[in-house]
Structures are given as C-alpha cells and as structure tokens.
Amino acid sequence: MRNFLKTVTSAYLIFSLSHAALLPASLNIWIQSENMRHILKWSSLQETCPFVNYTVKYQGEFEHMQNTWLDAHSCNEIVHNECDLTLDLSSDSDYNIRVLARCGDSTLWTQLPETFNRRDTVLLAPDMSVKLNRGRIEGYFSELPNHINVNVRIWKKGDEKNAFVKEITDQKFHHDVQQGDEGIYCVTAEVTLDITNRSNSTREHCIPVWAELRRSKQLPSQKTTCCIKGSGFQSLQNSKHSFIDVNPTATSWCRFSTKHCFSRRSRDFFKKRFGATRQSDDLQDKS
Numbered sequence: 001m002r003n004f005l006k007t008v009t010s011a012y013l014i015f016s017l018s019h020a021a022l023l024p025a026s027l028n029i030w031i032q033s034e035n036m037r038h039i040l041k042w043s044s045l046q047e048t049c050p051f052v053n054y055t056v057k058y059q060g061e062f063e064h065m066q067n068t069w070l071d072a073h074s075c076n077e078i079v080h081n082e083c084d085l086t087l088d089l090s091s092d093s094d095y096n097i098r099v100l101a102r103c104g105d106s107t108l109w110t111q112l113p114e115t116f117n118r119r120d121t122v123l124l125a126p127d128m129s130v131k132l133n134r135g136r137i138e139g140y141f142s143e144l145p146n147h148i149n150v151n152v153r154i155w156k157k158g159d160e161k162n163a164f165v166k167e168i169t170d171q172k173f174h175h176d177v178q179q180g181d182e183g184i185y186c187v188t189a190e191v192t193l194d195i196t197n198r199s200n201s202t203r204e205h206c207i208p209v210w211a212e213l214r215r216s217k218q219l220p221s222q223k224t225t226c227c228i229k230g231s232g233f234q235s236l237q238n239s240k241h242s243f244i245d246v247n248p249t250a251t252s253w254c255r256f257s258t259k260h261c262f263s264r265r266s267r268d269f270f271k272k273r274f275g276a277t278r279q280s281d282d283l284q285d286k287s
Contacts, residue, residue: 023049023103027110031097033121035145035191037086040072042099042110044081049103053077057100058085060093069098077102086147089118092195121193123200126150128189130205137175137185137207144171149192157184157206177209185209 028043045052056072063070075083089095094115101108127142137154144150154175155163166173168189177185186206192199 023101023106023108027099027101027108029097029099029110029112031085031112031116033116033118034124036118036121036147036193037145038084038089038116038118038121040075040083040085040097040099040112042081045101045103046079046081052101052103053079054081054083055100055102056083056085056097058088058095058097060091060095062093064096089116092117092119119193119196123148123191123193123198125191125200125202126189128187128202128205130187130207132207132209135177135179135209137177137187137209139173139187139189139205141168141171141189144168145191149194151190151192153188153190155186156181157186182210183208 023045027045030041032039032041040056042054054075055077056075057069058072059069070088072083072085072088075085083099085097094117096111096115098109098111101110126144128139129142130137130139132138139152141150150168152166152168152173153163154166164175166175175185175187184206185208186204188201188204190199190201
C-alpha cells in the first residue's frame with residue numbers, strides 16, 4: 001500500500017511539473033481600441049497547452065482603491081485569445097486589466113503594462129461609397145461604429161458655406177438635389193468623439209448632378225445618334241467645363257477620331273450646355 005501511494009504521489013508530481021513547464025513566464029498582452037471598441041488580445045498558448053483557457057478581470061479607479069477585481073463580460077474561462085471589453089470599460093476611468101491563463105492545475109497571471117482609458121481610442125473614418133441614382137445622391141457605409149457619432153456633410157461645389165449636415169443612424173443615406181440646383185456635389189463623412197473633441201473625416205466624394213442625368217443613368221445610347229465633327233469636339237474640349245466634368249464615363253464612347261457620336265438626348269444636352277454655334281456643321285443627325 002505504501003509503495004502504491006508513493007507511485008501515485010510521484011505520478012502526480014511529474015504531471016504537475018510537466019504542465020507547469022508548459023506555461024511561460026508571462027503573456028504578451030495588449031489592447032486594440034478603435035472607434036470606442038476595445039479588444040484585449042494576448043499571445044496564444046494552445047500550441048504548448050491544447051486545453052488552456054483564459055479569464056479576464058479588470059478594475060477601475062474605485063475597484064483599485066478597494067483592491068478588488070471585476071470579471072469581464074463573457075470572458076470567463078474562454079479558449080480564444082481575445083476579449084471584447086467595450087461594454088465593461090464604459091466610463092472615462094483609468095483601468096487595470098489582467099488575464100489569467102490556466103493549464104491544468106497551473107495558472108499564470110499577466111497584467112496590461114499600462115492603465116487603459118477609453119479616451120485614447122483611435123478614431124478611424126468609416127468606409128463610405130457614394131453614387132448618383134436619377135438625381136438622388138445615395139451613400140452606403142460598410143460598417144458603422146456603435147458608440148461614436150457619424151455626420152455626413154453634403155455641399156454643392158462653390159457653395160461650401162451652405163453645406164447640408166446629417167447625423168447618420170443607418171448604413172444607408174440619401175440626399176435629393178432640387179431641380180434647377182444641379183452641379184457638382186461633394187460628400188464627406190466625419191466621426192466625432194465628444195468626450196475628447198476629436199474627429200476624423202473621409203476624403204471628398206464628388207459627383208456631377210445635371211438635369212439630363214436625372215432621367216437616365218447613362219447618356220449614350222445605341223439608338224438614334226448625332227455626330228460631332230472634329231471642330232465641334234474641339235470647341236467642347238476648350239470650353240469652361242471639360243468633357244470629363246460633364247460625364248465621367250463619357251470616355252467609354254469617345255474614340256478621339258474625326259467623329260464622336262452620342263445619343264440625340266446627349267446632343268441636345270451639349271447644345272444646351274455649351275451653346276454649339278455652327279450646329280449645321282458641328283452637329284449632324286444620323287437618324
């Protein structure tokens with residue numbers, strides 16, 4: 001019996017020591033905070049201890065004075081090596097954060113080297129796309145931050161002082177351009193953190209909104225066309241508004257040859273927009 005107990009005790013010690021050796025001296029731990037979303041991350045130990053689990057605890061200024069720790073929401077004995085602390089770190093306090101790694105009967109505590117304050121979050125401009133749909137400017141955000149303000153600013157080029165500002169609560173937004181107020185319109189989105197008075201903006205997205213574009217998504221057509229001869233095309237090129245300003249996709253149909261063909265609607269558009277003079281020479285109806 002005594003020999004059996006010695007054998008069991010020796011086996012237990014060997015088992016404990018072998019598993020203790022699987023844990024390093026400390027974990028590599030850091031926090032990634034963007035747009036008020038705070039993700040704690042640390043180096044994984046699963047290669048050395050396949051059944052390792054982690055528990056995250058934190059303390060604010062009050063808990064620090066009381067020498068107590070709080071359990072992080074949904075991060076108790078987890079197997080993955082990250083923890084979303086967005087809901088837990090909900091005040092502007094300086095937080096201490098630590099992770100407990102457990103491998104069998106062996107444990108390892110590692111604390112974040114410095115305190116964390118959510119005011120230090122990194123502000124990133126949202127990913128925004130803008131398009132024109134029959135005179136309506138439509139925008140879309142691939143993702144919106146949950147705990148930060150997003151405002152869209154829309155203005156007509158040359159009239160920035162009268163910009164339209166809209167607070168965004170949904171991934172999609174739109175803005176109707178009033179008839180008779182066509183031109184080049186620009187859109188930016190700005191994220192703002194009120195507690196620090198910091199902000200970050202997207203680049204300007206500018207698109208042309210002309211009356212003719214309200215009725216059709218594409219100017220050119222395979223149907224009845226009119227051709228602008230070389231002299232007429234040069235007069236358009238040298239005009240105040242360049243060819244690309246009028247229609248960014250126009251080059252798809254322009255071959256820079258002696259004749260440049262457009263739909264009847266486009267012909268009327270150019271005549272109205274640029275006032276072609278020698279219409280009998282420059283504009284010939286092919287229909």
